[in-house]
Amino acid sequence: MHDIRHWRDFLHYFQSASYTQKFLRRCYRSMPGSDVKSYDNCYPFMYYLEQGEIYYKQAEDSPLSIKPILLFYGFIHFIKAVVLTTDPNYPETTTVLAHGITSRKRKKQQYRFLHDEVKIQKNGLFTHFSSLHFDLKHLEGEKYKMEDLLDQIPEMADSFSVLMKKTTMFPFTEGRLSIEENLLNHFHWTPDSFRQHHSSLPEGIHWEGQDTLSTTLRNEALPFRWNRQEGKLALPAIKNEASSLPEVLIHYAILYNLSMIARYETEWWMELLKNRTTEDYPFILAFITLTTEKGPSLLGELLENKMKQEGE
Structure with missing residues (x-):
């Protein structure tokens, strides 16, 4: 199979239920009940990818004020598809349905996005995905500052x-x-x-x-x-708390925080977009522009690697 060069390249392979079921059966071949699980998960897997693509398409045509929300939900739908290739029982419990990450309460006075933090929770999609695909099992309670996360993105x-x-x-x-x-x-x-x-x-x-x-x-x-x-x-050039995080998790953490700001800190968010008084605005704009393509590309590479491992 040729290397995937654009994240949409991997979607058309899974527009066939027959192909998708065969792919999942290979993913589950070392597990009991692989035939049944691949049949049960065939359409959820396809729908996660389809829904994720819809969110990204909408984000590309939407104003910056709502882009983080659309991008975050597109991102986690693709993650759910990737998780399903390794965990045939996902979501086995309600605990993995949470986002797995929280943002702190924001101070209304002199709040700066670059100084803001997120904290990793014990349960949720972030934690489950990190453990399954990167063997990162002890992230609970870790805090990451936005500037430290952005430091680790080369673009x-x-x-x-x-x-x-x-x-x-x-x-x-x-x-x-x-x-x-x-x-x-x-x-x-x-x-x-x-x-x-x-x-x-x-x-x-x-x-x-x-x-x-x-x-x-x-x-x-x-x-x-x-x-x-x-x-x-x-x-x-900088070693910090985020140095050991794969970049796909860095995008997850930043997108989560931006989506929460866009949803629940509307006054600060709209003032930032209109007044642009600090460096927060150009950093956020640069990241949103980047992650619109690179975020799903990172997940596409994970899926491509899985396809190669399973002999697709």
């Missing part, structure tokens, strides 16, 4: 550089990252300490000589991030 590096004079990424150029003086000064490392810190590298990244990291990867390999817009791997 946001220009926004941080221009608006805050902050370096957040060191990009690979033509598959190589030279360990130069500006990089070493940023981390306060010597060449030896940098190599020692990166002695254990993800598969697909290796040392080329003494001072160059080299790769042919075209996907995220933590702690390295994939810049989809530029087709480059990047080394985050």
Whole structure:
């Protein structure tokens, strides 16, 4: 099967109930009752994808004020489809129907989006998805600041550089990252300490000589991030609480918070969109523009990998 290059590329495969059931049967082949489960889940899987696409199409044609709500619900519908490939009993209990993440009460005075936080709950879709697909089982109670989450998205590096004079990424150029003086000064490392810190590298990244990291990867390999817009791997310049989160979970957390703001903090939200008095607006706009394509693409890649694993 050819690599999926656009997130809508994977949808047409699942417009056939016959194909979808065969695909799910392969996903469940090591589980008892795979025939029955694949039959039962065939249409829910197809409907999750269909509903998710509808939300994204509506978001593309909608004003910014309601985009976060539509994007978030489109995103979680795609996640539910991905979850169903691994958990044939989803949703087995009502606990997994919650979002799995909460946002704190907002202060009306001098509230800043970049300083806001979300907190991971014990149960819910975020937690279930994180455990199933990334083996992250101990996220309950973790808090993530919006700025820290955005720091870890490579396409946001220009926004941080221009608006805050902050370096957040060191990009690979033509598959190589030279360990130069500006990089070493940023981390306060010597060449030896940098190599020692990166002695254990993800598969697909290796040392080329003494001072160059080299790769042919075209996907995220933590702690390295994939810049989809530029087709480059990047080394985050900042290590924070979000450094260990796969980017798809970062999009989930930010979209959740923005959707809650758009729904329940209407006065602050509309004033932000109209007055644009802080850097919050350009950061939010840049993220919304990015996630409209990259969010579902990240989930499409998970589904594509599943199709490859199951011999599709």
